[in-house]
Amino acid sequence: MRGVVFLTLLASMATCSGAEYKVVCYYTNWAQYRPEPWKYYPEDIDPALCTHVIYAFAKMVNYQLAPFEWNDDNTDWSTGMYERFMTRLSEANGPTPKSLLAIGGWNFGTQPFKDMTSSAANRRTFIQSSIPYLRERGFDGLDLDWEYPHAEDRANFALLVQELREAYDAEAVPPGKERLLLSAAVSAGKTHIEAGYDIPTLARYLDFINLMAYDFRGTGGDTGTGHHGLLHALPAETGDDATLNAAWAAERWISGGASPSKLVLGMPLYGRSFTLASPSNTGVNAPIIGRGPAQTYTREDGIMSYYEICQMLNTGGRRVWNEETKLLYAYKDNLWVGYDDETSIRAKVEWLRNRGLGGAMVWSLDFDDFQGTTCSEQPYPLLTAVNQALLGYAPEVVTMATGAPPTSDDSLIVILLVVFLVIVPLLVAAVVSYWFKAEIRKRCQKHAEKYRTENTTRNSDDTGTKIDEEFVLPIRKNPRQPPTRPCPPDVILTVQPEQHKFKDADSISNASKSSGGRRRLDFDNMENGRREAYQKTTEVKMAQSGQVYTKTVPSNPPPKPPVPPAKPLRALPPKYPHNSRGGAHNVAHPKGPGTAVAYPDTMPTKVAIGFPMYQSTPVAPGGPPSRPINITRPNHPPPKPPARPPRPPTRSMSADLVEVDVDDSVAFQNLQLKFGNDDLYHTQIETEI
Structure with missing residues (x-):
């Protein structure tokens, strides 16, 4: 029983001790642009595997925090x-x-x-603006990733950290929140550590320090292969080469004044690659041509994610592990890469626990096999190994990573609600609208046929005139919305006259439009016979919405005032009269001057177009009996009058044969031929007496 209690207490102590360790995970906001299926979104994070998650990166505008990517902050159209x-x-x-x-x-x-750190005013601007920026977006703290301060920046960087800590401590913490955390990602290189960092000041004011114990090799200037994240120096390494490892960097920070509990050891979830000069020489420090080629998904020379390394191993690559030096690398053909896997990660975690460091940091989440499809059967094999070695257990994962924004239950419910509340009603409305319009068209055609049959009439006086009525009922865009006032539908009345019955089939206008949406015929230009036919159809019944409307066809316009009688014609002098221009016709009278007898039948008198008609010789009382006057078109041109100025254009017309009976010459003198409102002055007349 005592043994059981002791084991329970030991497990509780181990759990409490494990809870003090930090697992710091960096999320990169540019991994969203990688090719499918290895895009990385916030929804791919497994929050159970991290105690702290750092969003990388923001930028600075006018000494104030600002989003780096276009979609970091909310927009009107996206979260x-x-x-x-x-x-x-x-x-x-x-x-x-x-x-x-x-x-x-x-x-x-x-x-x-x-x-920003060069003056107190600039630092104050950055510090005071950072507090609301972080609070408004829900962050719990700020991480400084200055790569890297030089010797002249050492004091200013220390002042920035100190002033940030004092401002964050002085803040009135919102309810339900804790004071803002402050951390920094610092270099593990010897030159940068000694030149740019005031270690005691940083260790005093920072909550924890993320030691970037990677990229010792592969960043440039290399002549041979080498692991970029070694835990310990290799036996053959001396001088500055012996400082290119995580253990030396951590010891240097601790000896410089940093508390081990605040120091978080960084581990890479990616490898640094090289192109071998010879595929036969694959060891450490083997000659190289340069960095390794960019891979399909990470797309950067010299960089390979863990899942890309696993793909290389799965297709013929060879893994090399040295248990004594904790060195791990792999190669295939002329590609060489130094990296960490679950085995080397556990070795690093074991070392930092023994040294009393504050925890582990990984760069970065998107480099791990977060889908669990290439390196392992479970997602995040490297990060899971960190948790197992550091905390003594593997936390329960939240969801399997998918490489794309997963759809939560809530969002699925929202999508279903949108479908049923918006899309389905729109489809139903579209179907109902289509059916309604089809029904309206059907009824309109039915009514049109009905009224076309009922309102077809014939003129009793003129059986060749037929009146057809065609109804056009407009369909409104919104049939459920009643019109503001009753308005009959548009009506088009068309006439199909007998062929050649009237002089001009185009005399009827094509239903000129009038106000109120109605249409009417142009009765003013319609001939009498056709107008009378329309007058007999005085009412046109139209149907719309169950109502009957009546339209009265206008009657004939009032008669025009009579034309005043023409002035009597004056008799001709013994000779031909002068023309209208004052010139005399130089033609002798056939019977001589003063002859008072009628003209013989064989000697007609001709008068040219445009001149008034005159009687050449007065007729004695009781003269010759009346004869019909034949007014015909001349078949030969009249004598041309002397030249005269051009007359204004006259309306053209055609005259048919007209026969007029007269009793005496007085009737002939009073004869006027009219066509419309114009006197007939422009017709050649041939008179036979």
Whole structure:
């Protein structure tokens, strides 16, 4: 019984001790741009495997924090990566990991940090603006990733850390929140450590220090192969080469004044690759041509993610592990890569536990086999190995990683609600609208046929005139919305006259449009016979919405006032009269001057177009009997009058044969031929008496 209690207490102590370790995970906001299926989103994070998750990176604008990627913050059309990041961390099975925002990085450079830390005013601007920026986006702290401060920046960097800590401690912490955390990612290289870091000041004011114990090799200047994240120096390494390992860097920070409990040892989840000069020489320090080629998914020379290394091993690559030196590398053909797997990761974790460090940091989540399809049957094999070795157990994972934003139950419910509440009603409305329009068209055609049959009539006086009525009922865009006022549908009345019955079949206009949406015929230009036919159909019944509307066809316009009688014609002098221009016709009278007898039948008198008609010789009372006057078209041109100015254009017309009976010459003198409202002045007349 005592043994059981002792083992229980020991397990509790181990659990409490394990809970003090930190597992710091970096999330990179540019991994979203990798090719499928290895894109990485906030939804791919497993929050159960990390105690702290750092969002990398933000940038600086006018000495203030600012988003680096276009979709870090929320937009009007999408949820930003910041919010998705926070939502994912809140889904942890256990305690929610702390979230920090990292500023800087290798691509950010060192100059913005130099400018910001160069004066107290600039530092104050950055510090005071960082607090609301972090709080508004839900972050629990800030991570400084200055790569790397030089000797002249040593004091300013220390001042920045100190002033940040004092400002964060002085903040009025919002309810339910804790004070903001402050960490820094620092170099593991000997030159940078000794030149740029005031280790005692940093260790005093920082909550923890992320030691970037990787990239010792493969960043440039290499002449041979080498592991970029060795735990210990190799036996053959001396001088500065003996400092290119994680153990030496950690000891240097501790000896410089850093507390081991604040020091978090960084581990790479990726490898540094080289191109061998000879495929036959594959050992450490083997001659190289340069960095290894860019891979399909990471797409950077000299970089291979863990899942890409596993793909190389699965297709013929060879793994080499040295248990004594904890050296691991692999090669295939002329490709050589130094990396960490589960075995070398456990060796590093065991060392940092024995040394009393504060925990492990991994760079970065997207380099691990987060889908569990290439290197292992479970996702995150390397990060899982860190947790197992550091905490003594593997935390329960939240979900399997998918490489794309997963759909949560809540979001699935929202999608289903959108489908049933929006899309389905729209489809139903479209079907109903289509059916309604089809029904309206059907009814309109039915009504049109009905009224076309009922309202077809014939003129009793003119059986050749037929009136057809065609109804056009407009369909409104929204049939359920009643019109503001009753308005009859458009009506088009068409006439199909007998062929050649009227002089001009185009005299009827094509239903000119009038106000109110109605149409009417142009009765003013319609001939009498056709107009009378329309007058007999005085009502046109139209049907719409169950109502009957009546339209009265306008009657004939009032008669025009009578034309005043023409002035009597004056008699001709003994000779031919002068023409209208004052010139005399130089033609002698056939009977001589003063002859008072009628003209013989064989000698007609001709008068040219455009001149008034005159009687050449007055007729004695009781003269010749009346004869019909034949007005015909001349078959030969009249004598041309003398030249005269051009007359204004006249309306063209054609005259048919007209026979007029007259009793005497007085009737002839009063004869006027009219066509419309124009006197007939332009017709050649041949008179026979």
